[in-house]
Amino acid sequence: IAGITQAPTSQILAAGRRMTLRCTQDMRHNAMYWYRQDLGLGLRLIHYSNTAGTTGKGEVPDGYSVSRANTDDFPLTLASAVPSQTSVYFCASGAGGTGANVLTFGAGSRLTVL
Amino acid sequence: DQQVKQNSPSLSVQEGRISILNCDYTNSMFDYFLWYKKYPAEGPTFLISISSIKDKNEDGRFTVFLNKSAKHLSLHIVPSQPGDSAVYFCAASAGSGAGSYQLTFGKGTKLSVIP
Numbered sequence: 001i002a003g004i005t006q007a008p009t010s011q012i013l014a015a016g017r018r019m020t021l022r023c024t025q026d027m028r029h030n031a032m033y034w035y036r037q038d039l040g041l042g043l044r045l046i047h048y049s050n051t052a053g054t055t056g057k058g059e060v061p062d063g064y065s066v067s068r069a070n071t072d073d074f075p076l077t078l079a080s081a082v083p084s085q086t087s088v089y090f091c092a093s094g095a096g097g098t099g100a101n102v103l104t105f106g107a108g109s110r111l112t113v114l
Numbered sequence: 115d116q117q118v119k120q121n122s123p124s125l126s127v128q129e130g131r132i133s134i135l136n137c138d139y140t141n142s143m144f145d146y147f148l149w150y151k152k153y154p155a156e157g158p159t160f161l162i163s164i165s166s167i168k169d170k171n172e173d174g175r176f177t178v179f180l181n182k183s184a185k186h187l188s189l190h191i192v193p194s195q196p197g198d199s200a201v202y203f204c205a206a207s208a209g210s211g212a213g214s215y216q217l218t219f220g221k222g223t224k225l226s227v228i229p
Contacts, residue, residue, distance in 0.1 A: 033216070033217075040123075040221060042203060042220055042221035042222050043158070043203060043219040045216055045218075048216055050215065094215055099146070099165075100146040100163040100165065100207070101146065101207050101215040101216075101217060102160045102163065103217060105150075105157030105158045107155075107156055108155075108157055
């Protein structure tokens with residue numbers, strides 16, 4: 001089934017540790033995104049990539065980094081996790097181009113930083 | 115500054131009645147608006163969209179209305195069913211010309227359809 005795979009599904013992490021959330025899509029979409037969802041705050045964009053080899057900062061990029069070495073993969077790295085990064089993280093992809101940019105989301109990665 | 119606002123955190127509706135979810139926006143550059151539905155422990159799924167050059171788009175039980183002058187859109191679900199109980203997110207994009215296809219989301223409205 002075509003879509004987005006995120007890993008891990010859930011993780012508990014000690015503060016100060018490094019963590020990489022993985023995201024892979026098989027739809028050959030140009031654009032990929034990382035959002036975080038927090039209660040009462042909705043979905044906020046962390047980083048995005050319009051095409052392989054390029055990345056950009058979203059609304060809440062501090063403490064996170066991304067890379068886009070190829071079309072399919074878009075990992076999100078927390079270099080030194082802090083408790084405020086406890087959240088549910090969603091990876092998404094979209095074909096881009098003209099028209100409504102309909103994004104396809106993964107099932108999410110729930111991260112708890114203690 | 116929140117560019118997409120959903121001012122009602124929650125809404126309860128009887129099964130069979132109409133559900134109306136509202137969304138306001140501030141950025142005049144937005145040219146597409148989308149609604150997403152999210153069940154617990156799942157990712158958001160696309161529901162329906164509307165271009166800024168239209169004022170209505172319908173898909174089965176779901177209709178989205180856009181009032182550009184008021185910078186307001188609404189999602190109507192008729193008739194509402196218990197399976198519609200979910201969090202609904204309004205989202206907007208400012209077009210592909212800028213080379214960026216980001217969606218800006220509202221905070222969501224939790225819809226509960228009571229049997």
